[in-house]
Every structure is written in C-alpha cells, then in structure tokens.
Amino acid sequence: MHQDQLLPHLYRTEYRKIIAVLARLFGFEHIQIAEDIASDTFLMASETWGKNKLPDNPAAWLYTVAKNKAKDHLKHNAIFTKKVALHVKTELSQQHEIEIDLSEENINDSQLQMMFAICQPIIPTEAQIGLALRILCGFGIDEIADAFLSNKETINKRLFRAKEKLREHNVKIEFPDANEINKRLETVLLTLYLLFNEGYYSISGNTNLRKDLCLEAMRLNHLLIENKATDLPAVNALFSLMCFHASRFDARIDKDGEMIIYDEQDTSLWNDELISRGTNYLIRASRGEELTRYHLEAAIAFWHTQKADTIEKWESILQLYNKLLILEYSPMAALNRTYALAKADGKEAAIIEAEKLTQLTDSHLYHSLLGYLYTGVDNEMALQHLHRSLKLAKTIEEKNRIRKNIKALG
Amino acid sequence: MNEFLLIFRRDAGFDAQLTPAQMQEVTKPWQDWMGGLAAQNKLANSGARLAVDGKVVKSDGVITNGPYVEVKEALGGFIIIRAASLEEAAELSKGCPILSTGGNVEVRQIVPMQ
Known part of the structure; x- marks a missing residue:
C-alpha cells in the first residue's frame, strides 16, 4: 500500500480499536480523553512517518504510542487516575501499573x-x-x-x-x-x-x-x-438479510452512480458467494421458535435472490409481506406488498388494494407504484399518477427516473 | 381513529372436516385479507384463532362444556382494527374470508378505559 493511503486505512481500522479499549478502561464518562488520545496518536503518526522511515509494523507502532500516551495521562492526572483506578480496580488484579490490553x-x-x-x-x-x-x-x-x-x-x-x-x-x-x-x-x-x-x-x-x-x-x-x-436467531437473521442485499451491490448501481431498479439489473452481477452466505445464516437463524421482522425480511430478500420470475416466488414474497405487515406496519412494506400482489395475482387485483392505501397519497413512491400498476391497464391513469409522483419527488435522480417512465408511456 | 373488535363466528364443524392441504388453502385468504388491512395501517391487533373446545363458568360455580351457543354460531377468532367509524369498520369487514364459508363478523367499538 502506498504511504499516503496507509494512514487513512489504518485510521479506519485501528482508531476504533484504540478508542474502544481506552474508553472501556477509563469508563464512558471519560470517553473524550480516550478520543483525544486516539486522535493524538494518529497526529503523531502523520508527523513522524512523513519525516522518517515507516515503522516495520505500523499498527503495533500506533498501539505502543497510544499505550504510552494513556499511561502519561494517568501519571499526570492524579485525580483522574484515582477515579479511573476505582473504575478499573477489578481489572487491575495484582498489577501495580494499569495494563492497556490491545489484544x-x-x-x-x-x-x-x-x-x-x-x-x-x-x-x-x-x-x-x-x-x-x-x-x-x-x-x-x-x-x-x-x-x-x-x-x-x-x-x-x-x-x-x-x-x-x-x-x-x-x-x-x-x-x-x-x-x-x-x-x-x-x-x-x-x-x-x-x-x-x-x-x-x-x-x-x-x-x-x-x-x-x-x-x-x-x-x-x-x-x-x-x-x-x-x-441468537434474530442476530443471524439480520446478518442473512444484509448478505442478500449486499449480493446486489454491483448490479444495482451503474458506472455513473445511478440506481438500477431490481427488474432491470444484470443478474450475472449478483454475488453468488454472498447469496450462499446469506442462505447459511438464514438456516442458522431458524433455530428455535422466534420469528422476528429480520427473519421475515431475510426470507423476502432470499426470494429476491431467485432469478426465475415464477408465481411461487411472488406468492411467497406476498405472504411474507403479509406476515411482516401483520407484525409491524411500515409504508415501504405496504408498497412492496402491493407490488408483490401485482406479480402474484395480476395488476388489476393490485390496483384495488393500492387504491385503499389512502394514508400514502403524499408519497411519490405510492404514485410511482400506481403509475406502474396502471401501465397497460389504463395508460391515462398511469400518466396522471406519474405526473403526481414527479411533483412529489425530491431528488434529481428520482425525478429523472420518473421522467423516463413518463416518456416510455407517451 | 377508533378501535373495533371484529368477532368471527362460524359453523364449528367446518374446521374439523379440513385436511391439512385444505387448511393451507383456507389460510391464504386470511393472510391476504389481514395483510391488506395491515397495509392500510388499520390492523391494531392481529388477535387470535380460538380452539373449538371450551368451558363456561357460571355464577353458581357450575362449569359446563362448550360450545354454549348454536354450533353454527361458534366463536372462531377475533382481531382488532382501526377505523374512523362503525360504518367504516363494517365496510372493512366485508372482505373477511369467514363470509365465504357461511360465517359472520360482529363489529363492536372498543370503549377506551378511562
């Protein structure tokens, strides 16, 4: 790694370790001191490493400096040391000096x-x-x-x-x-x-x-x-959910940084390794009886990793969204459920359900969904909803996407 | 928004005759209907399904086995929904799958505890 990339890299990987260990040693009330010591350590690294040769083991160098700074601080702040000594008493055991353990x-x-x-x-x-x-x-x-x-x-x-x-x-x-x-x-x-x-x-x-x-x-x-x-099961379920979502990192953003929606993604860019990791953790999450929203969302995400557009896929997603909504309402789940309904039971059935979601009429996503549902069923209605969506959308990216859909209709 | 208890009554003999596969088929419309209510943020409590067997405890200490009303009108379950009025709550109940198998829904407003 080049030297000017090394320090930012180490900052990202080592700063948090130093701060967690020091803050735990000092107690949360002194977290500022832990932050200052960690920051000073990196400041010293940037000054020293620029002038001299890089240390053989830069991370170990940082740990040593941080330890010394922490010990100095304890030495020069008798009152603070007294307080902290009380706090860390149990961890001190028989040692005379406070040990800073960066294992x-x-x-x-x-x-x-x-x-x-x-x-x-x-x-x-x-x-x-x-x-x-x-x-x-x-x-x-x-x-x-x-x-x-x-x-x-x-x-x-x-x-x-x-x-x-x-x-x-x-x-x-x-x-x-x-x-x-x-x-x-x-x-x-x-x-x-x-x-x-x-x-x-x-x-x-x-x-x-x-x-x-x-x-x-x-x-x-x-x-x-x-x-x-x-x-625990919920912890594994959340990790599984993240793996499934992360598997589409490379497929969902194009080279200009624009979002590519699920339907239009190049599925060969989906990451198989993350998908299989997600599946493993979903199995680990299935121990016991507990069924959390993370389990349901992970199961929904699992079905989204299935490339074939089958009725079974969308019916499963629909039923999972039903369960998720019964467990806990969220506007996104309400919209996604309606989309799954269109895929499973057809657009007409989904329009009837979508028209009932009157609590969402201020959301541009709601009108985008209706625009999609009415496309091919009643294009005039589709246009009305897309224009409404365009008015409500806030970011340029979203507006561009809606304009594209309007253009495709007209 | 007010809350309303929806009480489902149906022929208690109906559930008993179902095979597991048929049971699955019965479940889907319930999930779809309740999921639809939840999507409108109108499901306040997903309630419960009730077992067919039960007992009734009377004031004289006598305990009798249920069902206690006409078998055809046995209590099958309940949920709680949110609606602006009794009329809206009744309207929302029209989609309940119990209606397609000859059952009925009783709609009652919940009176908040003072």
Missing part, C-alpha cells in the same frame, strides 16, 4: 460492550448511528456528515449532545446481564439495521462511502455472531 480478544470484547453502551433508546436513533460510525467504525466527522447529507457542525453537535446524555444516564461500557440481553439486543440490532439501510438506500451520491456503511454494519453484526451470548 484482539480484548479489542473485540471492548467493541461489543461499546456497541451496547451506544445503542440506548435514551438518545435518538440517528445519534446512535452517528456515534456508532464515529466510535465503532472510526469514520471521520466529514464522512458522517456526507452520509447523512448534513454538515460537520450539525454532526459534531449531535454527537456531543448524545455523549452528554449517555454520561448523564451513567451508561457503563459493559456486557448486559443474561436476562437483559434480548431487550438490549433489540436496540443494537435496530441501529445496525438502520446503519446498513443508511448505506443501502441513502441518496448520498458517494457510492464508496455508502458501500462502506453497509460493510461496517455487517462487520459489527458479525461481531455479535462470533460472541456466544449474542449468537
């Missing part, structure tokens, strides 16, 4: 515990995702701003407020009790699900960044699977 095992444990610390319903979901990106994934503030189509200042404020709130609630970086784990996991899984979706469905034009968000969500999800206590 892979401790890094993984620290990151898992940090995941539970951040994913708390007391802070807004988008703040949870932001903190996860910053602390667990080592994303820069500018990247997070880009992903949320926001600016650095807003993101900084959002993360600062979230950390304050977690501090106020005396949040601990620790593994939840066995009897609490399911409830706590719900929040963690929802955050990972939304983190993945942020990347998968985001309207940000930065394709690489979006893919990174998805891969990070998958990495964190897999950490939960590797840990025995959190290797």
